[in-house]
Amino acid sequence: MTAVQRYAKKFNPKIIKEGDHLSRQYPKYRIEVTSSYGMNEETILFMEAVVEDNFNGRFETDALNKIQELVQGHLGGYWGIQFYEDPYMFFSTSFKRSPSFVVLDVSGSGIAIVKES
Numbered sequence: 001m002t003a004v005q006r007y008a009k010k011f012n013p014k015i016i017k018e019g020d021h022l023s024r025q026y027p028k029y030r031i032e033v034t035s036s037y038g039m040n041e042e043t044i045l046f047m048e049a050v051v052e053d054n055f056n057g058r059f060e061t062d063a064l065n066k067i068q069e070l071v072q073g074h075l076g077g078y079w080g081i082q083f084y085e086d087p088y089m090f091f092s093t094s095f096k097r098s099p100s101f102v103v104l105d106v107s108g109s110g111i112a113i114v115k116e117s
Helices: 003-008 041-054 061-075
Strands: 014-018 021-025 030-037 079-084 101-106 109-115
Touching: 003 041, 003 061, 030 041, 041 061, 041 101, 061 079, 061 109
Parallel strands: none
Antiparallel strands: 014 021, 021 030, 030 101, 079 109, 101 109
8 A cells, every 4th residue: 555545544534425516524624626637536535635634724834835745745746735715716827737636625715736747
């Protein structure tokens, strides 16, 4: 089992299905993928676990840097972390240039994790 697989299995979130939406309830946050490209389920679960473990619900540089360090340490390369007060009101050209990204609704806040090309 790889380090990414171990981290992804750190939590056992409850899956919540509402119409065509799927979210996962973690101990602190309810997380839904609002947009993604170039990622498999294991990588998304890993990123959700990293966010659950390190995000404090506010825009705080230390927490977002910790998320970035963990993602880069496990997946390699350079990854950018972007915070949005509303998970559906985001705009970034980095998505257009990225080979892979995920945008998460984290209990009403938006977090984008974007691999730099």
